[in-house]
Amino acid sequence: MKKILFMSVITAFMTVSCNQKSKEETAVSSEKTEKSAELYACPMHPEVTGTAGSECPECGMELTEKVAQTTAADNEATPVAVANEESSAITATGNVSKTAFPTDAIVSNYLNIKNALTKDDSNGAAVAAKNLLTTLNSSSTTSVDTKSKNKYNAFVDDAKAHVKHIGDNSGKMEHQREYFSLLSQDIFGLIKTFGTKQTVYQDYCPMYGEGKTGYWISETKDVINPYFGSEMLNCGRRIGAVK
Template structure:
């Protein structure tokens, strides 16, 4: 009798365990693709390449539109939507203004703040740096996110490529 009871308990445990494993756990939402495309945009601006910046801006805009917001934790969804409403506008402006480097850089100031906010909200697998240029944004200063320790300033490009400093590691 003991063996039957123990066997029944063991069988119930195995079935519960198998059932729990068969349920799919939803994938954690990631902003890695957004960050990758932001970095491509930043790198184009460091080279004063308005066409590449416009192309990267359009790609970034498309990335924002492709996000399935239902995959975002409900506690974070509103913040995500607030941040990306602004970020999409700036990515779109950059994408629509090839040949207008200064205009692209003005929008990049605000886009960088939005991307920084997204990284704070969701984190990232990649080691990133928050860099700062005190002269950008009409001498009010501005941040940008970089994947390399070396300063490559997207706000001044070839004029002052190494102007700036690392504020923190993300």
């Protein structure tokens, strides 16, 4: 009798242990599945997504920005537009009129800063930056809807802060170039969202900013580097047209 009771206890214990192990394995498997399903985006090209650590095909940077997951209800409510992977152009998004904002004047002023830096002309970059600040301060958003206005103002506010550093630091080329890198991100976002009539390109230098911040917008067909100027004037490569 004791032997039968003992065997029953052992059997029950093994059953509980097996069930617990099965639950743990299921939990681990579920966790791995969730992690593998997480999407990450490129810091410079947020439309490019994939698994963590993958390389962005546009610029070669690692995908490090975690993408917020959407629910099935969200997906049903908001159709997602899929980009054409074969296109090398970086196109404007949204349905905002490309003439709603003075983006052409802003881009022209930005390009003047860029061209001065390619010539190692710190004073010229400062003058061009002050001209850009004047353009930014005089831009009007009265003719557009609130959502578009808020997007535009977000770009402009960041750009003002960065361009002021360039304008106020004539003679400090490295400081100007550091903030030109930040300004380039603002201009890229502005063009991508609201467009421009000018034909411009995004270029990249892997030697600047540890390969993370060496981006700029250019109107020239040749790659001319604003981060190193005469030291490495043609260092870099073209990523694509920005439309």
